[in-house]
Amino acid sequence: MKPHPPPDSAGAPVSVVIPCYRCADTIADSVASAAAQTRLPAQVILVDDASGDGTLDALHTVAATYPPGWVVVVAAPVNGGPSRARNLGWEHATQPYIAFLDADDTWAPRKMELQMDALEADPGLVLIAHRMAVRERGAGPVPLRPPVRVTAIGRRRFLLNNPFPTASVVLRRDLPFRFNERFRRVEDFLLWAEIGFSGYRCAKLNQVLAYWHKPTYGAGGLTADLDAMHRAGREVRHELLRRGLVTPAEHWFARSVGIVRRTRRRLLLAMRSRQTGVAS
Structure with a gap:
């Protein structure tokens, strides 16, 4: 996708954190x-998480292809992972809303x-998201499937x-x-759950408006990745219980769902591995 300068038109009061x-x-x-x-976001913030290679130079090169000030480059002093990088971008955000985008994902043109x-039709919403799909880079956006619904x-x-x-995700900066x-x-699920379980109103659009350009987490077939993901999910459930955001009954329900999901994924991985072995 070739970069081009943003148009001079009424945009969205959104800071994009990448x-x-x-x-x-x-x-x-x-x-x-x-x-x-x-509908153009007002600001894009690129946070280099102490990459230690040529990434920071590449970010400045990208920023220079757009009007001054639209892309802001922030350099973290040490590598802290995606949570710290997103929080650092959050600190530099100037707009009422923040949108998150990962550096290897892309958005469909009508997302914002x-x-x-x-959000403007329902000021009580503090967070809104939508569906995503895995798509080959450069394949073009998935057509909308009317009607557009907010759930x-x-x-x-x-x-x-x-x-x-x-x-x-787009959420309120405050x-x-x-x-x-x-x-x-x-770490993302923990934040969304904290927001939802604290009584704030969240919603989701029924449209695919962003794309992963590589297999989703765990889809590569590595059991170790799935085990790590499920361990992290267990830690999130314990954190929510510790903070009193879920009841013990809700905690055990969520844990049971997690066990079922883990078992299902292991079976799918075993089937995929067996099919690959037969094909080879």
Whole structure:
């Protein structure tokens, strides 16, 4: 996707936060997808998480292709992981809303327009997300599937799994929460759950408006990755229980769902491995 200067038009009051770690090959596409929005975000913040290679130079090169000040480059002094990088970007945000985008993901052109329409129609919403899909880089956006619907995400939904992919989320900057920097896995789910379980209203659009350009977490077939993900999920559930955001009954329900999901994924991995062996 070729970068181009943002148009001079009424935009969205949104700061886009993108944590960057050794992402020189993909960051231009990510920023270009923000610049291609039908309703342009007011600010893009690129946070270099002490990559130690040529990433920081690449970020400044990308920033220079846009009007001065639209892309802000922030350099973290030490590597702290995605939670710390996102929090650092949050500190530099100037707009009422923050959107998150990862340095190897991209957005569909109408993402910001549709999310801001929903937020402006319902000022009580503090967070809105949408669906995502794995898509080959450069393949073009998935067509919308009307009607566009906004669905409230209630307490029970957070007990099942993470309903909000990180690159789909737009939230209010003034929320009294941040990413927990002790967590390097499932840190996004912990934040969304803290917001939802604290009584704030969240919602989700029924459209695919952002894309992963590599297999989703665990899809590579590595059992160790799945085990690490499930351990992190267990830690998140304990953290929510410790802070009194879920009841013991909700905790055990969520734990039971997690065990079922882990068993199912192990079976799918075993089947995939067996099929691969037969094919070879």
